[in-house]
Amino acid sequence: MESHSIPFLDLVTPNRELKNELVAVFKQALETAGFIGGSMVAGFEQDFSRFCGTRNCVGVGSGTDAVRFALIAAGVKPGDVVVTVPNTFIATTEAITQAGATPDFVDVDERTYNMDPEQLRRYLQVQCSVDGTKGQVYNRRLGRPVTAVVPVHLYGQPADMDPILDLAERFGLLVVEDACQAHGAEYFSRKESVWKKAGAMGKAAAFSFYPGKNLGACGEAGAVTTQDDEIARKVRMLRDHGQSQKYYHDAEGYNGRLDAIQAGILRVKLERLRVWNEKRRQAAARYRELFESANGHEFPPYEPNWSRAVYHLYVIRVQERENLMRALADVNIGTGIHYPIPLHLQNAYRSLYHKAGDFPVAERAASEIVSLPMFPSLSAEQQDRVVGTILRFVVERRERKTLPVCS
Numbered sequence: 001m002e003s004h005s006i007p008f009l010d011l012v013t014p015n016r017e018l019k020n021e022l023v024a025v026f027k028q029a030l031e032t033a034g035f036i037g038g039s040m041v042a043g044f045e046q047d048f049s050r051f052c053g054t055r056n057c058v059g060v061g062s063g064t065d066a067v068r069f070a071l072i073a074a075g076v077k078p079g080d081v082v083v084t085v086p087n088t089f090i091a092t093t094e095a096i097t098q099a100g101a102t103p104d105f106v107d108v109d110e111r112t113y114n115m116d117p118e119q120l121r122r123y124l125q126v127q128c129s130v131d132g133t134k135g136q137v138y139n140r141r142l143g144r145p146v147t148a149v150v151p152v153h154l155y156g157q158p159a160d161m162d163p164i165l166d167l168a169e170r171f172g173l174l175v176v177e178d179a180c181q182a183h184g185a186e187y188f189s190r191k192e193s194v195w196k197k198a199g200a201m202g203k204a205a206a207f208s209f210y211p212g213k214n215l216g217a218c219g220e221a222g223a224v225t226t227q228d229d230e231i232a233r234k235v236r237m238l239r240d241h242g243q244s245q246k247y248y249h250d251a252e253g254y255n256g257r258l259d260a261i262q263a264g265i266l267r268v269k270l271e272r273l274r275v276w277n278e279k280r281r282q283a284a285a286r287y288r289e290l291f292e293s294a295n296g297h298e299f300p301p302y303e304p305n306w307s308r309a310v311y312h313l314y315v316i317r318v319q320e321r322e323n324l325m326r327a328l329a330d331v332n333i334g335t336g337i338h339y340p341i342p343l344h345l346q347n348a349y350r351s352l353y354h355k356a357g358d359f360p361v362a363e364r365a366a367s368e369i370v371s372l373p374m375f376p377s378l379s380a381e382q383q384d385r386v387v388g389t390i391l392r393f394v395v396e397r398r399e400r401k402t403l404p405v406c407s
């Protein structure tokens with residue numbers, strides 16, 4: 001073989017490094033038969049709320065559970081409209097629908113790929129009217145009240161929360177952060193002049209610990225963080241069949257608990273998260289240097305000065321994406337697309353009557369983005385090869401285009 005392969009994602013190395021500690025978690029669970037709830041779950045919840053700087057953390061079964069429970073507990077009701085972005089994983093909108101609400105979209109910022117606050121303002125002022133007596137915002141097309149906004153901190157970069165929170169306050173909307181890709185990301189609030197953690201800015205926030213996330217379990221897991229004790233109490237009930245105490249069901253809930261084994265594993269890994277995120281940031285900085293020193297200024301993703309992204313994904317934008325991905329695959333370099341089809345154009349959402357052209361920024365991005373290999377143990381040599389291959393591809397494409405055409 002010409003060269004060793006570079007995976008898109010390396011899930012094995014951290015598990016190998018932590019093998020003894022992780023096996024000890026399994027052993028303890030086996031010996032105590034403590035599989036659901038108990039001190040491992042409570043311990044992780046405490047550690048993760050401290051990490052995020054929130055009063056509460058409630059462990060749940062997945063990131064999708066987390067978004068759904070956060071919305072319901074924060075007060076989203078069946079029949080409501082919840083606004084989010086079209087370029088996210090479908091779990092965001094599934095959770096909205098499963099809370100009984102209808103997802104609606106606003107377009108994203110061209111450079112950050114996150115919710116464009118200006119588009120949110122326009123949505124609220126142009127597509128909605130305010131019911132004077134109740135102060136309730138109604139979407140005229142859907143004929144329903146708009147009650148919440150779900151900004152997604154996509155690729156590990158926080159959405160621009162100051163203006164989003166301002167608009168939410170002005171229009172009486174709840175804000176639930178989808179922080180499923182942003183464990184440890186930070187946002188500088190210009191308004192309060194302070195750095196804030198993803199998960200600590202909205203009324204509540206949802207995290208996923210799916211194995212490929214920056215903090216990943218060895219299976220399914222998620223969490224809701226919130227400063228609000230009442231929301232935390234409701235999420236605890238929702239995850240456990242609506243029980244306030246054993247066999248006393250205040251409402252119907254779900255089977256959405258966090259496994260004790262996963263909680264124990266997450267506790268072990270959480271201790272490394274700061275270092276792993278720092279390694280991702282260093283790898284991102286190195287990608288930037290490599291591109292820029294070869295005049296490839298258009299490649300590195302944009303990180304505003306108010307953002308400390310944790311690079312869950314390292315996403316560049318190119319013409320002829322499919323050809324580039326093939327060129328990388330030819331030398332065994334893994335890539336991905338996050339995500340190829342915006343949600344408003346998915347078959348699952350045909351009933352929402354959106355069409356191509358409704359969210360042009362998200363649509364253009366979807367056709368040009370590529371995610372490059374990104375994980376804490378990504379080596380300098382591997383990065384050299386990734387960038388070298390991309391730059392060679394670009395030069396060859398330019399030469400191909402300037403070649404005289406023969407008939």
Ligand SMILES: *Cc1c(COP(=O)(O)O)cnc(C)c1O
Pocket residue numbers: 062063064065067088089091092152178180181208209210221222
């Ligand atoms: C991963 C992810 C989710 C869902 O998390 P699961 O744990 O897979 O249910 C939700 N939103 C976003 C943005 C995600 O990346």
